[in-house]
Amino acid sequence: xTGRVTGTGEVFRAAVREWxxxxxxxxxxxxxxxxxxxxxxxxxxxxxxxxxxTWPEEFGGRGLSVLEEYIFHEEVARAGAPEGYGxxxxxxxxxxxxxxxxxxxxxxxLRPTLTGDEVWCQGFSESGAGSDLANVGTRAERAxxxxxxxxQKIWTSFADHADRCLLLAxxxxxxxxxxxxxxxxxxxxxxxxxxxxITRITGDTxxxxxxxxxxxxxxxxxxxxxxDGWRMAMAVLSDERGPxxxxxxxxGMSRAAAVLRRCCASGGSDPELDEVCARVETVRxxxxxxxxxxxxxxxxxxxxxVSKLMWSHTWQALAxxxxxxxxxxxxxxxxxxxxxxxxxxxxxxxTQIQRNIVAERVLGLPR
Numbered sequence: 183x184t185g186r187v188t189g190t191g192e193v194f195r196a197a198v199r200e201w202x203x204x205x206x207x208x209x210x211x212x213x214x215x216x217x218x219x220x221x222x223x224x225x226x227x228x229x230x231x232x233x234x235x236t237w238p239e240e241f242g243g244r245g246l247s248v249l250e251e252y253i254f255h256e257e258v259a260r261a262g263a264p265e266g267y268g269x270x271x272x273x274x275x276x277x278x279x280x281x282x283x284x285x286x287x288x289x290x291x292l293r294p295t296l297t298g299d300e301v302w303c304q305g306f307s308e309s310g311a312g313s314d315l316a317n318v319g320t321r322a323e324r325a326x327x328x329x330x331x332x333x334q335k336i337w338t339s340f341a342d343h344a345d346r347c348l349l350l351a352x353x354x355x356x357x358x359x360x361x362x363x364x365x366x367x368x369x370x371x372x373x374x375x376x377x378x379x380i381t382r383i384t385g386d387t388x389x390x391x392x393x394x395x396x397x398x399x400x401x402x403x404x405x406x407x408x409x410d411g412w413r414m415a416m417a418v419l420s421d422e423r424g425p426x427x428x429x430x431x432x433x434g435m436s437r438a439a440a441v442l443r444r445c446c447a448s449g450g451s452d453p454e455l456d457e458v459c460a461r462v463e464t465v466r467x468x469x470x471x472x473x474x475x476x477x478x479x480x481x482x483x484x485x486x487x488v489s490k491l492m493w494s495h496t497w498q499a500l501a502x503x504x505x506x507x508x509x510x511x512x513x514x515x516x517x518x519x520x521x522x523x524x525x526x527x528x529x530x531x532x533t534q535i536q537r538n539i540v541a542e543r544v545l546g547l548p549r
Contacts (some may be wrong), residue, residue, distance in 0.1 A: 194246075195253050200216050201230050202261040209264065215386075216264070221343075224266035224298025233268075233296045237276060241292040248476045252429055252469075259433030267404075268546035271295035273426065274418050275348045275367075281385030282406055282414060291346070291367065304343035305335040305368070305392065306415065315350065315415055316360050320394060322351035327401050329353070331368065331394040337529070341390035341498055342379050344370050349399070350415050353408050367403040374398070383521050420486070428469035431493040435462045438500055438519055445509035458503050462497045484543040488538040494526035494533065525527075 199473025205226060209219060225235040228242070233253045244250070258265075276295050279484045280289050293302040311317040320333025331351060341347070346367055353364040370377075374397035379387035406414050439462045446455050468489050473484065501519040509516065541547040 188449050189284050189457040190376045191249055191253055192500045195257060196230065198254055198257045199260070200262050201232065202257055205230075206261050206263050208523040212499065219264050219392070220266050222266075223493050224268040224272075224296070225265050227266070228297045234272065234276065234292075236337045237280065237292070241276075241288060242296045248426065248473060251426055252473050253424065255429040255433050256466075259340050259436040262437050263292075266298055267301045267340055268295065268298050269430075270299065270304050270344075270348065271346075272341055273430075274304060275302045275346075277407060278348070278414060278418050280366075281417060284402070284446075286402060287367065287405070300345040301340055301343050302346050302348055303338050303370070303390075305338060305347045305349035305391075307335060307337045311335065316363070316412060318350055318352060318363070320348070320349070320351045320459070321355075321362050322349075322353050322366060322399070324353075328398045329364075329366065329401070329404070330398045331366075331374070331399060333394050335394075337380070337389045338388055338392050341370075341377050341392050342387065346370060347392070350411055350427065353411065357409060360412040363415070364408050365405040365411045365414035366399045367405065368397065368399045369403075372397055382525075428472060428493055431497065432462070432465050432469060435465065435493070435497055435500055438504065438515075441512055441515065442500065442504050442507075444513055445504065445507050456501065458496075462500060465489075465496050483508070484539060486545070491533065491536050492542070494523075497526050498523045 209216075209249070224233065231244060232254060233333050234241070234243030235246045235254060236248055237245070239245040272295065276292055279291060283291075288350045295302065305320070306315060306318070308318050308320065310319055318333075319353075320331065320335060322329040322331055331349070331352075333351065335349075338347075347370055348365045351364055351366060352361040352362055358364075376393040376395070378391045378393070380389045380391055381387055382389065439459050442455065442459065446452055472485055472489055499521075501516065501523040504512070504516040505520040507516070542549060
């Protein structure tokens with residue numbers, strides 16, 4: 183696959199570029215972090231036919247291929263467009279329900295997820311479980327046709343805006359490891375839920391700690407069987423580390439690299455600058471390889487782990503270089519980028535776990 187998509191892909195690209203150009207005009211430099219802009223952005227995408235590009239049309243999507251999804255995110259990077267609050271729903275919850283949800287769950291949740299009417303958070307991580315999802319301690323105890331939820335989640339993105347939570351919880355105290363978990367679609371607007379935003383070193387409150395004490399979820403909002411949670415979680419994580427995740431990360435780095443060039447515009451040639459920007463484009467090319475696999479129906483989880491390592495390390499190198507320039511016009515931006523990029527070693531799969539996967543599945547090293 184070349185860097186330039188031709189044929190119907192180019193027709194789609196032109197339409198996306200035209201719409202984004204008009205939609206982004208006048209938003210201002212702070213649009214990427216403006217709550218009002220982000221709250222309405224998902225609905226604007228839906229109205230324009232640019233939400234759920236790969237989702238079946240019966241669920242409000244466009245029924246297109248992952249190629250069009252990829253092109254869309256490339257153009258988002260080019261336009262410097264904001265991101266709504268629907269990331270978890272579009273990339274994780276929606277695909278999970280399309281593959282494994284009941285007809286009732288698909289009917290109830292998919293369209294509101296695309297329109298931005300319902301924002302999702304992902305209730306996986308816990309302070310006591312680390313990267314070991316099989317060791318989560320949040321409990322889902324049977325109470326007739328419902329489950330009573332008790333426990334704690336942490337580093338939960340969008341929890342302070344969320345209407346629903348994709349929740350992984352322990353359904354049995356006796357069953358074997360990996361066979362004692364369930365996946366639930368939890369209503370966040372009910373008693374027994376305490377959301378406590380976490381102030382990061384950037385000053386943002388992107389993440390939250392969420393405590394559950396008697397919150398309820400009906401069995402009809404369980405995805406799969408009562409002990410299918412581990413299988414559902416692996417399906418979610420496979421989407422989280424796929425080519426679309428990589429290209430969405432590239433969009434942010436591409437915007438930052440363009441600023442980096444402007445910061446260095448009067449400084450002449452700099453080999454280190456060229457290397458950092460080349461690494462950003464390498465993320466794009468590697469994601470194109472993952473895209474080829476996806477279009478061919480080939481699932482390569484080890485390649486996805488390589489991709490995750492690549493974009494997280496590249497983002498950190500980019501941010502460190504930008505911060506070191508001391509550019510007064512963009513000092514605040516580079517401080518923010520540097521601090522935010524540190525978390526890339528943890529989210530979407532920690533660096534240590536991804537290295538283990540690469541060592542075992544790519545290099546064939548012993549456990």
